Amino acid sequence: MVAFQNMSEDDEMSYFGLSGIHGRPYVAWNGVDQVEGAPSTGYCTHNEVLFAIWHRPLVAVFEQILAQHVQAVAAQYTDNATIYRAAADAWRQPYWDWAVDKALPDAVMQPNVTIRLPPDGHTTVTIDNPLLLYRFQQFPLNATLFPPDDEDDYHLATFPNTLRCPDPYHNFTSNEGMASGNVGAIDLAGQVYNIYTRVFDFGGMSSTACDSTSFEQEHNEVHVAVGGIHPMGHFAHLGYSGFDPVFMMHHAAIDRHVALWQAIHSNASMFGPSENYQTSTGQFATAPGTSITADSPLKPFYASANGTFHTGNSARNISTFGYSYPELLTAQAAVNGIRPLHAANASRALTMSRAVTAEINRLYAPASSQSTTRRDVSSPAKKAYFARVAHHKDVFTARSILNKL
Template sequence: MEVTARRTRRVVGRRSSSSLDLTRSTSALIPMVTFTLLPIFLFINSFASLAAAQTQITPIPVVGATTGVDANTGQRPIRKNINDLYTRGGPQWDLYILALSEMQAMDESDELSYFSLAGIHGLPHKPWNGVEQVDGAPDVGYCPHGETIFAPWHRPYVALFEQTLVSHALSIASRYPPSFQAAYTDAARTLRLPFWDWASDSSLPSAVMNDTIKVSNTPNSSLAALSPPNNNGTGGGSGAPSGAMGVLVRNPLYSYRFQEKSVMYEHDQYLGLNPQTGRCRHEDLDADKKPIKRWTEPWQAEELMKAFGSQLRDGVYDLFVRPDRGGWGATGFEGPHNTVHNNAGCNTGTLADIDWSAFDPLFMLHHANTDRLVALWQAIYYHNTTFNFTSPSGGQLGTKKGTNLTADSPLKPFHAGFPATNGSAPPSDAGGFFHTSNSVADLRTFGYSYPELSTDWQTPDKEKLAAQVREAVNKLYGSGDEASADGQGQENGVAGRAADSDLDLEDDDTVIDGGKEVEENNKITFRRLRSRSQSLSASNSNSQEEDKEGATSIDGKQTKENNKSSFRRRSLARSLTKNPKQKRQSYGQPAKNYYYTAELSVDRSEVPLPCTISLIVNGVVMGRMSLLGMPMEGIAKMSMPLARPLNDAVKKNGGQSQSRSLRGRMKMKAAGEKSKRGLGHVDMTPNRIIPFLRGNMTVEIRSNDQTLTDPSTVPSLHLDIQDWEYIPRKNASEFPIFQNPRKWPIGIRGPGGHGGYGGDGH
């Protein structure tokens, strides 16, 4: 179904100067002819009111693409991976490229043009489809970031873009020669917007890397938008040849070209000066620092994405297997989503600027995937498909700041065209109903599905479908290696510990008081060696005596060096850690597995936005929180899995320093060398991990323009490490189990030492 905007304008007249003169002349006669002229004056006043009336706009209902849906079974076409769609080629690929090109070529004033749809998200901060800015709303776009409605709001947004794209594809298919028309019409009916699964493959899709791209066939009509750019990269040629095979066209996935420079120059001194979107911008300046040449190098975005691909994958998997207990777990996908915006946008490109990001063609591929991850999460946690609590809004163009948001709050500016909520009065505006988080919770509302959910129409058993999706998630994101949450071993990041090990936390340094964890002491003490048998060797007995001495505290402080020395001898004598995959001690006690996460929070108003906050251990990035330019207030929180980077940090630094003797360290200190507190391969349990991270983890706050901020100047910045008891999954359709979490506060240290750049920690 092709959806179009229907505007009805009332033709009204304006009073001319002659009519005003007539009014003045007749006013003098009022005492004589009041009864006669009164109806005329009433008519004039009514006419003036009509002249002030604004254009009335019929709402555009967001219903998604409705073609290709089986009316009997409810089976819906799937959104495909962009890499699969590109590799297969054929009619559907052709139509996707041609339809996207046609949208970009539309007049930017059209409400369904590429420009207008992209402008809903941020700039140009103008009303769309009659949904005006409300009193008390900030001067921003409609998109909510950092709020519970982030995921629900983007679902109808992507669906609106998709329904417009498919309407163009259907129109283009009808223009093909008769011999092509049937195949292209069928392809158009089942076409849906593709997604870029950056969590399983962080590389930028090949289809977005070049400014030209090939399609198999074009329709009869000559479309100027399809022609390759001129040599200067700013214009098109004479159009693609009709019915040609293997036509090279301008790639609409590479960039969007703005048609009106006046629109660009109105906003932003940097991105607004460029005639088209770009991902990694560079420029040459003259003596007056004015740009004389600009260009983009998208391969740099590729490198940035690949550098943190494993952390993106692990972060996404962690959101699936360890859902947020304090809120709606699907909101967590905004975290990795932010990282993709910054990295794929090279921090200063179009995609990285939240006001401009929707103009980059990569945006819809990115958000189709974010929606897909949310949909998979909803299928797994089918009892919790939307949130059931209230939270305040930071304010958007159509929403007043401080508005309490619920699952029945309107997702402006997206009209549903039907009562969108159950049991409560649906929000309305301009004669139509808005979508809500409740109305968009089911993909059937918009006529699409995803590969992992392609059988949902024939699987009424929700638990059976959830098991199928869990298996798909394990396969895609749970790598199964020992450095991930899906690891089946207990080495490194997912660590093993004997239930009655000689090394343990002494009665736990953390106590529970009314549900609140209070750290009694910062010091970690080790349990004394216990005698396991009367037949221990003399050397082992000596180790016990030394351990007793090493565990003794002097003025409340541990003599750690003796303890480490005795620990090494115990390790050799008892061979407790020679086999890191050992599941059970010789005396029959099962091992415990541990999983670590970093819990970071900060007030956005205290850091320069946009920025990235990184946790670093001896050069290894353990995790990162990416914050976009909006919202500018409120607490940002993120939970980061540490399994894989902790594994890397240990491999890089652990072995060398663990084996150093006290004398060796003293020599290094005398020589002015800085000793690193490493872990080695001996022990990855909390009694080793926590002091290691406390002594080595630093925090870096880097703005998108690469400016560094001293973390000691950010009072709200808070960091905890959590350890979880971890039970590996039993089969392919189950998730690991995490239980009994404990929090350990970690002081904030900057790159220069405690507290940042020479300051004190906090």
């Protein structure tokens, strides 16, 4: 991560370059230019039905580039070289399951970390923890791309590094304890469990653009909890959140929830044929009013060298990107146990759904004070009511905001 963050910010494959796809600096990435009529925002599809699926290739490309750095560092060790290289081969982008681990992980809060230096791995050194914050290399920031006096940006461009719940009484330093406390105060397990058990269409599961509780809603609450809004830290702002080192851990967690939901509801269409979605505000490379379908391009992510973009359909399965999650691997073992191996796909999908359901119930089902039984994901739906509070577009919407007003 140190090597990644030390890459020149002018390199599109640097930490800065990849993190900036999501929001600021609102410039073209990989040659995907702003289209006529599109707003000056990032590429991210927040409050759009593509929310869940657009972030999938974003996390994937970040993982792929960081994995190259992991491999390069591992190759520098001579003593116990096979151990370091095996660790590099096994490395995958970690996710933070905030619905279970209801505090910021220790790994992203420690100010320093001790590492073993190559080539022998015997010499140790203590360094600034690269998971705590990102320090902008070029500071003051480019005033055109990061306006310091932009009130909509809450003056975040005036800080040399990313902040979480900035403390105005201590020179606007991060308050990690407050950030963790904010996360712990939200019933995230109960909320994600509601999505698994009460939402049966992909769009509703994915986005706040639909009239249901969604993973985007819970995603928003974590952003606000960690970033803070009085005053605001980088993680709570759409334009700046991608620079916080916990961002990809958070979005890998969202991607995991989406993938598990897909395994349970395998027959759910990406978007139904009768649904008419349009982007109201648009993004950097998508004009307002554009119709959104499962074949809409997930800009700026190319699926091939010939200029074809990934779409909702091409990114629907995580197998496209060559990774999986522990609960899916456990469920896949159950599927592989079906005999004969050429059993109907429907039987295999049902077995997968039931196995993932068991994992979801184990992790997130609320324990009843009157019974030790837990409601199964496949139980009949019951009517429930949810309130959604909308805030300024540049700030993540979240029910938690209601408690702060």
